[in-house]
Amino acid sequence: MHVKICGLKDEQMLEAAIEAGADFVGLVFFEPSPRHVSIDIAAKLANIARGRAKIVALVVDASDALLGEIADQVQPDYFQLHGHETAERCTEILERFKIPLMKAIGVKTPEDVIRANDYKPCEIILFDAKADPKLTQLPGGNGIPFDWRLLTGQKEQRNFMLSGGLTPLNVREAIKLTGASMIDVSSGVETTPGEKDSALIAQFIKAAKSEE
Secondary structure, eight states: EEEEEEOOOHHHHHHHHHHHOOOOEEEEOTTTTTTTTHHHHHHHHHHTTTTEEEEEEEESSHHHHHHHHHHTTTSSSEEEEOSSSSSHHHHHHHHHHHHOOOEEEEESSSHHHGGGGGOOOSSEEEEOEEETTTOOOOOSOOOOOGGGGTHHHGGTTTTEEOSSOOOOHHHHHHHHHHHHHHEESSGGEEETTEOOHHHHHHHHHHHOOOOO
C-alpha cells in the first residue's frame, strides 16, 4: 500500500508525513486552494523530501510556462493534472517535460470511470469525487467521497490511486471495496481547510497500511 499526503505547505507537516511513512507528498499549485504554495516554498519542501518520498506537483489546467517553472525549480517526480486536461494535452505535457503524469478523474457515474481509459499517456489515474461547480471552484480536496463500488474490477485494468473523502476511519473500507493499492488524502487529515494535523496524518497512514 502506497499513501500520498497532498496539500502540504510547511516543513513541519512534510516531515510528519514522511516520518509516518508517506510514499508520495503533494504540493498544490492552484491559487484558489487553501493548500496553494509558491514556487519558492515548494522548491524548499521538495529538496527536503527528495529521495525520501515521491514529489507530486498538483496543477489545474496549467500553462506550459507554469509547468516549466515547476519542472525547473521544484523538479517533481510527477505532475498531477487535476483540471480538464484532455488526453492530447497529457501527451503534449509528457513529451515536452518528460515527467510522469497522474491524471485526476472526477467520478460520479460509471461513465466517468470508463473515461479514464482515454488517458493512456498517464502512468497513474487518480479517481476522485466529481466536484459540483455550483458549490466549489476546487476540483479536489473537498472531503467528498463517491460510490467506491464503481471501481470494482479496476485493479485488474490499470494502476490507480483512490482519493475523495478519505479519513483514518473509512480508509480501510475504501481499500477493501476498491482493491486500491495507492491512496491519496488531503482534507481528511486536516483540522481546518489547508491546515494539516500530524496526529491525523499518522493515524491515516497507519490505518491505510494496516493488514486488518
